[in-house]
Amino acid sequence: MKKIIFKMLYILYKWCNYKHKKSIQNFIKKFDGGEMCSLWLRKIFKDYHNIMIGEGSYGGCFRTENINANTIIGKYCSIANNVYIYNRDHPCRYVSTHPIFFNEKYGDITDKNLIEYKQKIIGNDVWIGQNVILLASVRQIGDGAVIGAGAIVTKDIPEYAIAVGNPAKIIGYRFDDYTIDIIKKSKWWDWDFEKLKSDNKYFSQISSFIELLNYEQGRPII
């Protein structure tokens, strides 16, 4: 029965105005396991907004008004509510930057004038703080990266880097290269959600996490 209701809401969504779309999102969030887990919510975002959101990710990634199409967000990302993700700019080299000259919504735009949303990929376990703006020039935020509150990000951020400021600069890395390699190879974000919750005690210290990996794999990884 639940499945039929979700399916109907999914179909209905296409024809709804902004306010009703929000209501459908909220209903699905509430009754399909919350925004960290809901597959229907993810399906709506993927099919209607071209925003792909991995399992476990939550927060601002579900705000269509802040996030452009063609965004891929990995698993277990924490995105603050006021994050803006832009994937295209108004054309600074046209005679005018106004959308009637490049946005198909306003009329017959030739292919030449159409400005497409470039793809932006945000990795797994990325934390993006309050009031961050990711500009259209950014193609990739690496796994495990942290973007500090208020940053304006103009360039790609490597995995496990901590970046702050305007323009955002890297102030350090969460771990050394060796540890990053171990975490990346573990691909813990592909583990089952319930397993992650039950094993959460191993995640607060890298030494415990390595113990867990050794136990799981039946052989020492270091």
Ligand SMILES: CC(C)(COP(=O)(O)OP(=O)(O)OC[C@H]1O[C@@H](n2cnc3c(N)ncnc32)[C@H](O)[C@@H]1OP(=O)(O)O)[C@@H](O)C(=O)NCCC(=O)NCCS
């Ligand atoms: C970036 C952050 C995670 C701290 O990372 P950290 O590696 O522990 O950094 P530190 O606190 O040691 O600060 C290192 C330097 O960066 C500066 N800094 C820290 N956060 C900054 C920020 N957001 N913008 C600008 N500078 C910042 C500090 O002032 C310090 O500068 P100094 O070396 O000149 O003294 C944290 O400051 C932050 O921005 N958190 C996001 C909070 C938020 O938005 N939460 C929303 C809920 S999801």
